[in-house]
Every structure is written in structure tokens, then in C-alpha cells.
Amino acid sequence: MIMDQLISIRLITAAGEVLELDSTSLGEELGLFHALSGAGHGLGVVTSMTLKAFPLAALRMKNDEVWCRRVTFPADAINLAVEKYMQLLPPKPSQYVLLMFAREHVISTGSSAPIIILSSLYYGPEEEGEQASRPLFDQVIVNNSTIHSETVSTPLSQMNEAWASFSVHGEYKDISSAWLRTTPVETVKASFQQYMQFTDHYKDATRSTVVHATHNPQKHVAISQTLEGEAKYFESRDRGTCMLVMPWTSNPETVEPMRVFAKSIKALYRTAQPDSDLPRTFPNNMQADTQLEEMHTLDRIKELKRIKKLWDQSGVFWSPYGENR
């Protein structure tokens, strides 16, 4: 996560004090630095932050480009799309697999037919990317004229272009997510049915999408086993998939139904997880009614409330950890 790259933070506290915090800070300041790494809303005003940076060459990507194999399936090919998604799991360490439900006009000036976009991205040498994405070159895909497949290389600096249309300001948009250990075939298919029903019914919400973003959690588990990694406020290092529901409507009356839809998809996936897995999301994807227990362990909630009270006695900064929550 980004927080693992954090070197230092410059912050103004509720008392008007300017603090420079980093991993060499002591006592309560160190505790504050850790809280800012993942649970930092409402503890002060950050005026500056410093992260580690790395040479692009170390990624060994040809021309510093991210390699991607992308396959777009029509709705009636859902079974094949999910089969191919499963064949790509678990991803290789440098591989990122995205399974997205959308309506066609989101990617082209087409109809609003529901589609499934399966992408395998590789942050490393092209040959390794091709090897890791073998299932997406199979005849069953390539020979099917209703399925569109392409191999694209994009400079790392331009990877966000693909999301530019989602970044426009205005209208009612939200993001909620669930960290998942597993995405069973039947659950994915059932969620696609729900997605189609929701976007068929609410014509003003056809830019809504659902994204399953899957990575290999191995290295992240290793990070959590270091002192510094363990101290950061992030609980889902051992779960490989973040399932994001991103509803979008121009109609304020559809806001409540879109919230219900998002909750329903999250609940569907959560019933398919091992019983021992607590429901998890993270602060950037919280909703107004998200319980703190969904984001942090009970011990950490206690600590965050204590830290909040210590550093902002009067509660001048809005925070999810304030007394009125």
C-alpha cells in the first residue's frame, strides 16, 4: 500500500503546533505517525508528505510500459469470462488481474449492453506477462467473433488515462469495497446478475461498475510480518481481492437504491468467505454508516479514539474516530 512508502509527514495539530513526524519520532508522536498511515482522517492538517521513490528501470518493463492483455465479453459469455478469471488466479507477483462489470458505453460509444472486461496487467518484462496471461490467448477466445481481445502496452505515466472518465466531477458517485480471500465462481456469476438487474432497472445508473481487483498477497503478508509493516493501520494484507462497487447516477432519487445495491453485492461475497474472516474495508472506501469494526480491529479502534482525543481534545477536525460517532 502507499503507506508502506511513507517517509515523513508535516502536520499542523489542533493546538496549532507544527510537527515533523517519521519513523524515528518518539512516544505519542510515533503513535500519531502510525495512525496517519492508514487511519489518518481528522488528526491534523497535513501540509506536506514525503514518500520513497524508485527508478522505473527496476521494474524491467520494456519502454517503461505496463503490459496488458484485455478481453471484453458480451453478457451471454459470463460463464467463459469467469472461467478465464479463475484460470488466472492466483496472479504472479508482478501481475494484477481485473474483472469488471460495466455497460458497453463506458468504454466506447456503443449501446448500453452489459459487458465483462477481464484484464491481466503485468508490471515487468513482456515475455513474463504473456506467460502469466496464457489463458487469455486461448482459441475459445480468439475464435469467437463476439469477444474482443487485445494486447496493449501503456507507459506507467499514462495508466490513469483509462480511468479519466470516472474522475470527472459532479453527479452522485460512490465507492464501497470489500477485501476478500476468495471469489467463488457461483458468487461472481450471481453478482453479475444483480449488476445487470440494477443497471437495467435504473437507466440513470448505467455508468455504475463493479471491479474485482486481484493481486498476489504473498509480499504484502511478508510486509505485515515486519515491525514497521505491522504498525500501519491496514488489516487485509493477507486477502488477495478487493471487490469495489462504484455506483454512479445523475438522479438524486437513485442514490438510496444505489447504496442498497452496493451493500447487497458486498453481503453476497461476504457470505462466501471463511467464517473466520471478519468483513473488511478501508477508510478511503467508507460510507457514512460504515462501522469502525469493518475497517479496524477492536484494539486499534480503542487506540485511534485515544489518539484522536489526545491530539484533538476539542474535536475541531472531522474524524471517523471522534466522540460523536
Place this chain on the structure above:
Amino acid sequence: MELDFKVSEWSVDFVFQRYVQFGGRRHPEYFFAMITRDSIALKCEVVIPHPETPVRSVLDRWSDVGLSRPALVVVPDTEQDIIDAILYAKNTGLELIPGGGGHGPFVPITDKTLYLDMKRFDKVVLDTSQEQARISFGGGALTRRVIDVCTSEGFYTTWTNSYGVGMVGSVLGGGSVSSMIVSAKIC
């Protein structure tokens, strides 16, 4: 809610100069106010929305979910402006919310909000002089600028998949999914 400030004749002239200097929007809904030394001196730009002003004219955020008119918007130039704004919020019972990219729809902006728009804190600097290269950015810097500064010099760090997300907000709230792969390569 009553705002405890005075606008003297002198202040109005001074305000108008600042208005022109900042290329202010020429809408009758706005007026810039200088809070005089009788209360707290805020030397920076302050926008107090008229009760009829549509919230979209006052705040530019990614989503309209949970958005209503704030009590006022403060645009700090310096850290002292931020300290002054914090004190002002405390004294008037407002809740201060710093805004970067405006992409957090879960942040409740209400008529008890002092919205601190961090857009002037947008400097981004890459330092490759040490063994560990580092990228520093201000509280209002957006992802796009960090991407551009890093990659133009052949470097990268972890960032979210949207150009418009504020870098600071994304770190405070747990990062993002798209940063997982790149992050794993580094460690």
C-alpha cells in the same frame, strides 16, 4: 449561524483589491470578506457562500453525495493561515475539514463545516540526491502532478488510479487497490 466579523470601509477596498488580484469569480453570490483584527485575522482568501448559492458553485468535489453548503471556505497560502483557520473554527464551533482532491464522498460537508481548501499547497519535488530517492508533495497536491514529476525523471512511487485524487488523502485513508502491485515490487 452568526459570523462574528466586521467589514469596515477600508476592508472592503482592500478586499476588492485581493478579489481582483486573485482573479475572483464575478458572481453576485460571492463576496470575499476580511475578518478584522477584532476577531481572528485571516489574511488569505475566504469565501462565505450566500444561502441561495448552489453548493456546486462553492465547492468542486468529485461526487455530490453527502455534499451541502459549508459555512465558509478558507484557501490558505501559508501554514500561519491554517493555524489561524483552526483557531477560528474552534472559536466559532465549526468543524474543520481539509480538502485536497475532493474525492472522498464519505466526508460530510455541512453548514457547520469550515472547508480548508489546500489547493495552494501543491508543490511536488523529487529528490534523487540520496541513495533512497524521495518525492515530497504538499497537502493539496494531486496524483497527476506526482505521476508527472516522478516519471519525467524516470522514477515512480505508489499512487491511485485517478489523476484527480489528492495524494495526502489517499495515504491517510489507507492507500488504494491499484497501488498494491507496484508496492509489492518495491518491498
